[in-house]
Amino acid sequence: MRSHAEALVLSLLLIAGSTAWYALGDHPQHWDSAIHLSESLNANRLGTQFPASVLDQALNVSWYYPPFVSYVSIPVYRVLGESEFSGLQVMTLFLLVLALSVYGIGSTLFGKQAGLIAASLIIGCPIVLRYSHMFMLDLPLASMVSLSLYLLIRTASFEQRLPSLFLGLAMGCGILTKWTFPVFLLLPFLYAASGASRTPKVRARRITNCVLAILIGALIAAPWYLVHAIEIASSRAGVLGGGEETLAASLGYYVRIIPEQVSWILAPFVACGIILVMIRRRRQTALLLLAFVGGYFLLTLIGFKQPRFSIPLLPPLMVLAAAGLVSPIQDSQISGPAKRASMALLAALPLIVYVIISFVPAETSLGVQISKPLLSSSIAMVDGPVHADWKQSLIAETIERDRLNRRKNRAVVRVIPDYVFYNNATISYAAKLRHAPLTILGTTGFPLFTDYVLLKTGDNGEAGDSGDRTRLTNEILTELFAPPGMYRIVGRWNLPDGSDGILVAVEPKAVEHASGREVLENVRRHAAQFIGRYLKPLAGYSLAVDEVDSGSTLAGRVKSITVTADAAEAGDFTFNPVGMRVKDVKLTITDVMFDPWKLIGKDTLLLLSIGGLKVESFTITAPDLKRYAEESSSGSIRIDSLSISHGVVHIGGLSQGSGPAIQLDVRISSVGHENISFSFESVRIGIVPIPASLANILTSSFNPALKGLDMLSEVTIGKLSLENDRVRIGE
16 A cells, blocks of 8 residues: 555545635536536436336437446446536546556556656646546546556456456446547557467467457447447448548647647656657557557547547657656666655646646636747646536526426427537536426427527527527517517526526417407418428318317417328428328327417417327328338339238338348337337348347337427327238227
């Protein structure tokens, strides 16, 4: 314990430093950090999202970002509770892992003193400190890469069994931290695995340990990646490549930003240390050089470039620098006390930088001076705490209070601005912290499904020069102060950038100089046009509008709109002109709210919200389903046969272009009369059978099949049956 006392002191310093930083003001959340924090809350609430199993919930904490950091948050939240402070402590935990791993690498390769200096250097890097203050995946990635690199060294080229097993565990967690993890470990791993073996027995042990490490890592990471393989493959398309940079600029990008990442205060020491270690300790540098060079080269292949992506490159550099800096002291003939004093001074400099970076705010005069550019990079990027309350928590609380007063089970909130600290991600996180039943959306589809609108004066975070958000904000504000309007101010707040945040509720005013019957007739006429976007009647069509009472109709609310048809075509005809023939249709949307003034004054039905959906009757025949599958693909898909029986759709000879024919048996099931799910019972591609369980794993994230229903307070789907070449809903 005494031999590692310095590492323990360093750990306590980091914990105390992050706590003090938060207490002095911290930083507001932005787009990505709020998304990751929301996903960490999803992980902490596993088992609360019925009817999905805990395993399904664990594998779907996020479909886009690997979930390891969210999983690590669970014990922190259980001890400290769900809060932004707890999220910060999760990052502090990964900062500790990073510092201790770097300490371990340096100590193992170059001695304890080099390890301590390396750990001091890594926590003095401004880029590391910056991302230890926000809930992102880049610092955890660097931590897991460093931990894996340390364990790889401890395997002694895979001769040691226990470190090899731990390495497999760390690699699995690393791949579940961020998909770029292998980029930074590939060459060191291959180097360690390819070392010369003294005897056949040692060679066999090394091969066994190497394979075990790979298998353990694969078994840990495989479930999440298999479940989301299709989504990942489609979303990551185009990530590799040179991006907008030229080849030369791309290769030099991460070298150019190193001074800013480590600060010009530490950069000369780091450079001198690396030069010295290459002169005095070259034999021990191979693995660390491979870690940096291999990671650097592979990282340049990723088209999208950000300084934070290269944080995992810094640990091997800091260890090399530390080894070079301590080598003259270690090899000198000075006395023991003098050596210890020299080492203390060497360790003190990065710690002083740590204090400056962590506690000097950028907007202060000292912060401005320190952040001044030197050769296009800041002297040091300070990241001191700021007092900037963007009112997200207060906004979520205000919405909840108003929602309860309006007796709404849940509410949909439209966030118009996309400003860095004021957007739907940050508001969504604030609402999730309060367990508020709110769905937070942007501007797409506005104003349909809108109970509240959050606005911002001034800068709305426009992408490009479109100005759509500002235009929409101005339109709403104009209507807000020009009666009768359909908005009511719920709250208004001064924001840190000098703008105002304004929350309005959507509450249409009762129309005057019109009768309830006139409004109802106009609703009926325009509703047919709205329904026509999704359902084209072919025979036996009718549309009925039921009102609560005349007063409610005049105020823009009707009880239900029911559509029936003996035959029709269903689809989203705004995007695809091809519809699927359906029969025996009966659909009801309930608790419909609209703007009565626009209906009467401008002859426009502006739907604002729909409370519920009832699918009472719906029939699809096998020939119609086959025809739709082929026609909607513009002829690229061909199906030889399609039949329906015993709850299963049997598809034979499905092929795309000149590809092999695919045979599928797909079971369709109800999910509690609220949604529909599917599962494969058999899959065959050409003559090759594919395990149905694998197909179900690969497509599990697409279940339930009907998306977007969470915006409705109530969904009821009638009895589902698949028999006699028909998919039928209803008795």
